[in-house]
Amino acid sequence: MLKMSVQLENIISAYKTLSKIPSVAGAKLNNAGTKVTAKWSVRNLDKGKASKFASSYTLDSNLNVVDESDFGTDISNELLSAVSPRETYRALIREEKNGKEAKKQFLEVWSKKTLAHSVDLTSLDKHGDVYADSEFGGLQWSHDETALVYVAEKKLPKCEPYIKRKDDKPKNDGSGETAPKRGEEYIYRQDWGEQLGGKHLSVIVVFQLEGEKLSVLGGVPDSMCPGQVRFTPEGNGVVGVVWETEPRRLGLIFCTNRPSYIFECSLDGEFKKITGDGLAVRSPRFNSTGDLVWLQRKAGGPHHACHELVTRKKGSDTLSTLIEIVDSSVNISFGEASESFFGVYCQALPARCFTAAGNRILFSTPQETEVRSYVYNIDSRQLVDISNRAQRGSTSILDVRGDVILATCSSLKTPGQLFVARLPAESRETEIVWKQISSNCDAPPAVTESDVVYFELGDKPKENFTAIYFSPAVKDKKLPLIVWPHGGPHSNFVNAFSLEAALFSMMGFTSLQINFRGSTGAGETSLKSLLSRCGDTDVKNCKAATDYAIENYPIDATKVFLTGGSHGGFLVTHLSGQYPDTYAAVVTRNPVTDIASMFNSTDIADWCAVETGFDFTEKGPVTEEMLLAMRRASPIAHVHKVKAPTALMLGSGDQRVPHYQGLEYARRLKANGVATRIYMYEDNHSLSSLPAEMDNLINGVHWFMQHLKPGKTTDL
Structure with a gap:
């Protein structure tokens, strides 16, 4: 008991150390490219939520830091902010709560000397809450700095019961408000x-x-x-994305496949679609000459897939493709050599992504095991990788002003930091030199000294997949291994900083993050190969990666564990059922355990159909063939074979994989005599609220340490 208590205290101490490392939440350059204003997020354990703060860096003509803000400025209650084009104003949407009072939202416009405008949006009552999420939200200035545009919830008409005692005399107060609608207060709204x-x-x-x-x-x-x-460049209208709402609003977050259109609408209310039917679009951006670009793919199908980059020239209705969807890979030049490009998989372009001339666009996208950054020349149609090659890891572009680029770079060993570079002239982009400008809190030595190895797996060229092996720098000792497939399934792991991976390494565990076939960043053919093979090829890929690690690296084969959430949870519960003698213990978060029962209650019913090989429709009957295919592809079909002790972390507010999926699976485990523990959090699918994250990560590592084989416990 004493030893276990010491182990638990060590986990807690390691988590507290890692929680103090801030992450980049965004950053902008000023017009001259000489000042960086950064937003950071850091876990505040006492408050039970993240604190956000701003810092600034002044650069000289060589992009060296000559001045840095002394202290961070707390901006935790700022939902959105935007500096006007000529930097005359800074606008923000602020949310405040006063004690037990309901929250209030304010629109503020600051000049460099004072608060120029402040509007109580809640009291004004012209709309509901302002949207600040990554799908809908945004705060944008007009080019002449006279107006702002944002998105908010539509104000509902007032409703009242059919029977309500009130003054029978009609009111004529001149407010212009219509009378409340009777009997509509309980109408369901998606x-x-x-x-x-x-x-x-x-x-x-x-x-x-x-x-x-x-x-x-x-x-x-x-x-x-x-x-x-x-706003359009002329300021007489707006451009954006509209999503179809009928016959059903399927879950939108993490799903780039929803039917949608790029639209433009004049300030007089003249609406026009720019794109056609059957498409899913996002991220419209204007360059300096008024040309419009955006990301586009076919609607339906897998939730995330390869995009093409599309443009419409100013004054034209003709659309043309700049970067096409990539089936497998294409070669792009890098100096005298060439390298593979697998297509565009980012969910958004940088808010400012063009050089001053407007003919070069910059973006970042996952590519197998890294996020890589590119510049595309619209005139020459040349694509060049401009990622930071001074360190192995991921480079994500945050902002572009003139020829100055701002990015964040990180790896599993190094937390994200800010870097700047000056983009060389056309055809010389490979000469780019990145300079680090921030140094916010390094990772502990146990993390920075760990080893990162990329695995290229698969016996045939058309069956290749990748994995990332992250191991403590320990010699002459076999270590326990945590096998870790990602969720989605159409997402991927990249070599970027992860608190969870760092925690595993600090506690003496090697982790294997698996990008099975079907992951993004490896070509459209690979991604779509998983459809109708869900629960089969992805499971086999994970087992093959496990075997490869055990055979080729210092892994103790009696101490191989499983962790994963969502589709990753689907995979680890499959693995523990299909290979019961391989894995010693399991930690899973909100796992899909029965696709057939999930189909009727999730916000992504289309996922259940598409991943098991069927077109999604809610018309007509639900066929027995489809339900049987869903059940056969599910971990619940193998639950009776599981031996590994299993901990399940579930969110009571999960709309994506309702928590009863985990409860049903746990009941089966317990009935079969498997050691089982359930943790239930008042959280959604991601379990990302700080109290939930802290508890499930600490308990997850502790679960693994409790189930190291007796008598063979690794000295951690």
Whole structure:
């Protein structure tokens, strides 16, 4: 008992150390490219939530830091912010709570000397909450600095019961408000699912600085939900994305496959679709000449897949493709050599992604085991990798001003830091030199001294997949291994800093992050190969990666563990059932355990159909063939063979994989005599609230340490 207590205290201490490392939440360059304003997020354990703070860095003409802010400025209650084009103003949406009072939202506009405008949006009551999420949200200035545009929840008409005692005399107070609707207060309203609860129907809001005039823009059809809006270069309209809402709002977050359109709408309410039917689009951006670009793919199918980069020239209705969807890989030049490019898998372009001339666009995208950054020349149609090659890891572009680029770089060994570079002239982009400008808190030596190895796995060229092996720098000792497939399934692991991976390493565990076939960043053919093979090839890939690690690296084969959430949870519960003698213990978060029963209650019913090989439709009957295929592809089909002690971390508010999936699986485990523990958190699918994260990570590592083989416990 004493030894176990010491182990637990060591885990807690390691987590507390890692929790003090801040992460980059965003950063911007000023117009001259000589000042960086960064936003950071750091876990505040006493508050039970993250604190956000801002810092600044002044650069000289050689991009060296000559001045840095002394202390961070707390910006935790800022939802959105935007500096005007000529840097005259800074606008922000602020949310405040006063004791037990309901929250209030304010729109503030600051000049460099004072607060120029402040509007109590909640009291004004022209719309509901402002959207600040990654799917819909944004705060954008007009080019002449006279107006702002953002997205908010549409104000609902007032409702009342059929029977309500009130004054029978009609009121004529001149407010212009219509009488409350009777008997409609309980009508069901769909929202956009997981992590977008309460977002039902959005509206576009324009704020004119002169006269502090706030108006809801008309013209968008009632059946469509707008987001990602920005002013046109002329300022007489907006461009954005609208999503179809009928016949059903399927979950939107992490799902780039929802039917949608790029649209433009004049300030007079004249609405026009720019893209056609059957597409899923996102991230519209204007260059300096008024050309519009965006990301585009076919609607439906897997939740995330390869995108093409599409453009419309100013003054033209003709659309053309700049970067096509890549089936496997294409060669792009790098100096005298060449390297593989697997396609565009980012979920958004940087808010400012063009060079000053407007003919070069910059973006970042996962590529197998890293996030890599590129510059694409629209005129020459040349694509060049400009990632930071001074260190192995991931490079993500944050902002572009003129020829100055701001990015964050990190690896499993090094937390994210800010880097700047000056983009060389056309055709010389490979000469780029990156300079680090921030140094916010290094990882502990146990993490920085760990080893990172990329695995290229698969016996045939068309069956290749990758994995990342992250191991403590320990010699002459076999270590326990944590096998860790990602969720999605159409996402991927990259060599970027992860608190969870760092915690495993600090506690003496090697981890193996597996990008099975079907992961993003490896070509469209590989991604779609998983459809109808879910629960089969992905499981076999994970077992093959496990075997490869055990055979080729110093791994104790009696101490191989499993962890994973969502589809990763689906895979680890499959592995413990299909290979019961290989794995010693399991920790799983919100796992999919029975696709057939999930089909009726998740916000992503299409996932259940598509991944098991069927077209998604809610018309007509649900066939027995489909339900049987879903059940056969599920871990519940193998639960009776499981031997490994299993801990399940579940979110009571999970709309994506409802928590009863885990409860049903746990009941089966217990009935079969398997050691089982359930943790239930008041959280959603990601379990990312700080109290939930802290508890499930600490308990997860502790679960593994408790189930190291008796008599063979590794000296940790």
